[in-house]
Amino acid sequence: MPSSPDITPAETPESLVARLAQAGRAAQRILARLTDAEKAAGLRAAAEAMRASDAVILAANALDVAAGEARGLSGAMLDRLRLDVGRLAGICDALDQVAALPDPVGEEISRSQRPNGLVLSRVRVPIGLIGIIYESRPNVTADAAALCLRSGNAVLLRGGSEAVHSNRALHAALVEGLKKTGIPADAVQLMPSQDRALVGAMLTAAGLIDMIIPRGGKSLVERVQADARVPVLAHLDGICHTYIHAAADPDMARAIALNAKMRRTGICGAMETLLLDAQFPASPSVVAGLLDAGCELRGDARARALDPRIVPASANDWDCEYLDAVLSVAVVDGLDEALAHIAAHSSSHTEAIVTGDDAAAERFLNEVDSAIVMVNASTQFADGGEFGLGAEIGIATGRLHARGPVALEGLTTYKWQVRGTGQVRP
């Protein structure tokens, strides 16, 4: 099929990526001129086509799961890989939800008129061709394609080898749906081979791929950041802190600490370090609530004095993203010591303070240099859906272009449009 050609014998990884990228860029120039309604119709048709192919997709996924079991993949890996009727329906529904989101393209960001009469406006436009490099979750194939298409971008997908059959089946159905509405198949391309050299060729395709988004574990993201010559929008660690200030409401502190850690321990917004103010009276009940819920607590000496069940923390516990029912706990003397601990150990993802003191809250919001800073809320709200963005392609922990939850707006850039009446520069 045009959107995933076989490799011709003569091709190097670089020339294959260049060929696919040129095809994607040509398709993107067509996408860029589609209306909001045309892009939305394409996504709905893709969802329909995936529903119509559910048996084929689930059979392909069963091959991947069987191969994964034979290779001895972990239970967690197999769970990320496995599709069933309910999960596949969710993937299809997500496409309809993205179709219903407002189109960011064409939005006027600013407008001004100069004294010489020139009218300047900044208008949102697609970024161009986006490369997605991901691991075992086949839903990324549909989710990432949908968000890129909705914002007028073409996408080049490179999924994990453990999900190769699932990804090809999902991609084939998705493209069939798009083509029914006249969207070029090359707008969504899936790498035709799992050759690892193709990842390197994508990362160095500067000028051909406009942005790379890695979706997966830390080792993948680190490799992408280290080798990329193409701009990368990446999420690395989520070492999220919650600081319970002296003036925190005890019940609120207990509820937020428990939710921030234990609601789901495996997400990037889960709290990994709890900072308890020495002047906060209810610390014993906060840690007891976490311990009683089955969380392992690793504390410094003063934290361990709060409950005998807290085990000693080692130095690297303060820089560890557990993604599990494990939490590091430290007792700090006041806001400044909390800010210093966060500055030293935060991954700049999400940090929260629980306090009834507005001055302390505002200092925390202003002085903590993280993508997301919260007052009196669970760090588990760090999510594009919870932020009202409708969906997210990821949470960016870098500082440029987009920060925090990235959805459609983060997949656009802008151009300056200048309207004159014959002005020349003096």
Next chain:
Amino acid sequence: MPSSPDITPAETPESLVARLAQAGRAAQRILARLTDAEKAAGLRAAAEAMRASDAVILAANALDVAAGEARGLSGAMLDRLRLDVGRLAGICDALDQVAALPDPVGEEISRSQRPNGLVLSRVRVPIGLIGIIYESRPNVTADAAALCLRSGNAVLLRGGSEAVHSNRALHAALVEGLKKTGIPADAVQLMPSQDRALVGAMLTAAGLIDMIIPRGGKSLVERVQADARVPVLAHLDGICHTYIHAAADPDMARAIALNAKMRRTGICGAMETLLLDAQFPASPSVVAGLLDAGCELRGDARARALDPRIVPASANDWDCEYLDAVLSVAVVDGLDEALAHIAAHSSSHTEAIVTGDDAAAERFLNEVDSAIVMVNASTQFADGGEFGLGAEIGIATGRLHARGPVALEGLTTYKWQVRGTGQVRP
């Protein structure tokens, strides 16, 4: 002085850059908490200190110019290097002008309330530590430092060896002024050595330097883009096109074409290719106007038929940034052929159409994928000052973070501030 320490014998280029970057990051944390008025006062004090040191600065510059003459630098290089009383006064005045610009830090970009009561706002914050790598223009030392400081960023400056005495004198005076108002000297650091290995160490200082901005010729920018591990905000070519549409007003077309090429031929917004519609009747007078003004025209066969003085263009003329009184000229059949030529040869900097046809104008504005697209105006308006940004650190030809003229807003990022009342995620 703390802001430009000597290299200790044991230091490698990497450890020196790491030490300076850590000092800069510490200073930036202080800068980030300064008020608008405090930052403005620091810049005005820096301008005053530079005025008070004018004799020292001009003497240092004379050393650089003499060394440049001895090394046989070109006249253009020497002109970029040379300071005099008037130029130095202009550099000092520019600091006062930047001080008078509105502070972008703290601006609320968006605000929303979620159904669960969480209040989300996106607020502008400084990027952090910015590295500037530049060539022979000593004014960049003051201009770049001022824009970075105004937006709350610390800066690490690495100027060209031909301007080393000028840069050190400008930097010393600037820092003296800053210190008078309590701004830490390490907020503006100048590399203590011209060792070229330090440039490589800056480019690979990911996590220490947040963004690198190269200011200089194409070879410098290409080297930075090729080697950087740190995000780069760069301006590469300015191969700007002006398309004279069939429905263009002849007088306007003549005036705009002449100004876009000849007002100043050495700037990135200068027109390098003129596209004349075959149906535009006044093409001979447009080319005659340019030829009579002393511009060399290199044309395709149909363009050469317009005037015997037009010499043949070679294939690479269509991809050439002359930065001189030279222009490539082609005759095209209609808007679509013009758009195709621009898509094939543009550097995505600035393109303009001259037309009285609104439909053609809107198609050009929407379909040309350049940072700046213009209707009925000279491409020489592609400038931060002309765009009302007050100043510019450069014109970005990349697609992410900032596009076109980059000033204070482009030197900021944002954080999400979330204010809750005890919300936990279901």
